[in-house]
Amino acid sequence: MAITAPPATSAKVQILSYHGNSFVTGLLWHPLGSLTGYMREARQFGREEKMDIVAIRRTESIIQAGFVSRSAGAVKGMYSLASALAGQLGESWIAAWRVSLDEDRYALVAVYEGAVIPGSDLVGTGDEIKRKVAQLLGRSISFEDTYLPLEFERGGKPLDVDELLHPRNLRREYRLRPLAFGLSNGEIARLSVIGTLVLITLIGWQQWGAHKARLAREAAIAAEQQRLAELEALNARAKQEQTLQALEHAWAKRPSVAEFIAGCNGSIDSIPLSISGWVFTSAQCDGDLVSATFKRTGNSTARGFIAASRAHFADEPAFFDEGNSAALKISLKLNLAGDESLVESSQALALLTSWLHGQNLEPTIKELPVQVPQPPALPGEPTPPAPPPPEWKHFELQYSSSLPPSIVLRGVPETGLRLREIKTQLQSDHLTWSVIGDLYAK
Known part of the structure; x- marks a missing residue:
């Protein structure tokens, strides 16, 4: 010994x-x-x-x-x-x-x-x-x-x-x-x-x-x-x-719910509702990038919008819709949640849906197939056998609300839950929010 x-x-x-x-x-x-x-x-x-x-x-x-x-x-x-x-x-x-x-x-x-x-x-x-x-x-x-x-x-x-x-x-x-x-x-x-x-x-x-x-x-x-x-x-x-086991788990390479909301919701909140006569219409965040769109009103011009947006955005706007709309972007680099032990799927779904229903939300949840990548064959070697099925399940979550995720999802059960997208649109002078997330469970 x-x-x-x-x-x-x-x-x-x-x-x-x-x-x-x-x-x-x-x-x-x-x-x-x-x-x-x-x-x-x-x-x-x-x-x-x-x-x-x-x-x-x-x-x-x-x-x-x-x-x-x-x-x-x-x-x-x-x-x-x-x-x-x-x-x-x-x-x-x-x-x-x-x-x-x-x-x-x-x-x-x-x-x-x-x-x-x-x-x-x-x-x-x-x-x-x-x-x-x-x-x-x-x-x-x-x-x-x-x-x-x-x-x-x-x-x-x-x-x-x-x-x-x-x-x-x-x-x-x-x-x-x-x-x-x-x-x-x-x-x-x-x-x-x-x-x-x-x-x-x-x-x-x-x-x-x-x-x-x-x-x-x-x-x-x-x-x-x-x-x-x-x-x-x-x-x-x-x-x-x-x-090394974390590399095989999709949730380990994603930000936590709190981190995602702080980065995305925080960046969206910092976007002005109007810039030099161009009004905010929508914003979308995937954790790496925030994309915001504005629409021209009155006699406002693209040159005025370019000059005024520099005080809020680092890049130049991209114009579309015959120059009447523009898109601006903000880059993010959020901390990753890392690996964690998952909860049994029946328990995880019950906890999450009960919590969302308690917030007066009607979420849509569906199971997605989990595909394990096939390892490549080494030069001169036969194709390796198919990998074993994963030990976890993947569910997609979607909901819409008139309240931002920073309020709606405060205190949500986070084990195995990751957010994929936060989107907001200005409709009838108020913002509506939609969220897409992923729930991983055993």
């Missing part, structure tokens, strides 16, 4: 101890494209990412580097946990195990066609690792071997990590090394020999097969890196840190 080393300064980088040796997890894995100048490429990437420690993996199909910073607690001579396991378990596998009987902490490593999958070299709680395992197994990647704990209920077989990480099974190539600038004479000589051998092995019919395998591997790695980038963008706008 692992002994945890003193905590690292980075939450993502953790250090485990087996048989007196230190193993580092949480490395940033990146493929190296140059066959002869991969160390130069690694140094360049390390400078860009401010990383100064690296583990290099060289196989017949890939050269890959795992980067980490000294400030995270990693030092020369420690081992990369992913490298040590990848060097023994083969080209395609996923493994997870409990690292401490006294804590809810599990380690995870996944390798596809010889490459450590970015974001799968980590330590986390049981729930975090279970979710990550479910995401990896649910992707188009097909692992040849699985080594998972019985409590994950995912099949596979347990991993004897103590035996795999015994000192007799460890090689020098699994160790972390510092990233130094320039190339030593020894490196130049080794690179020359390796380059010659690689060029010879690439001759012939194997070249095309290796090329297809590389395309498939890079596509899988690029897809995972894209998911990590999407998660980073989501966390930048969410109030709490989200997990």
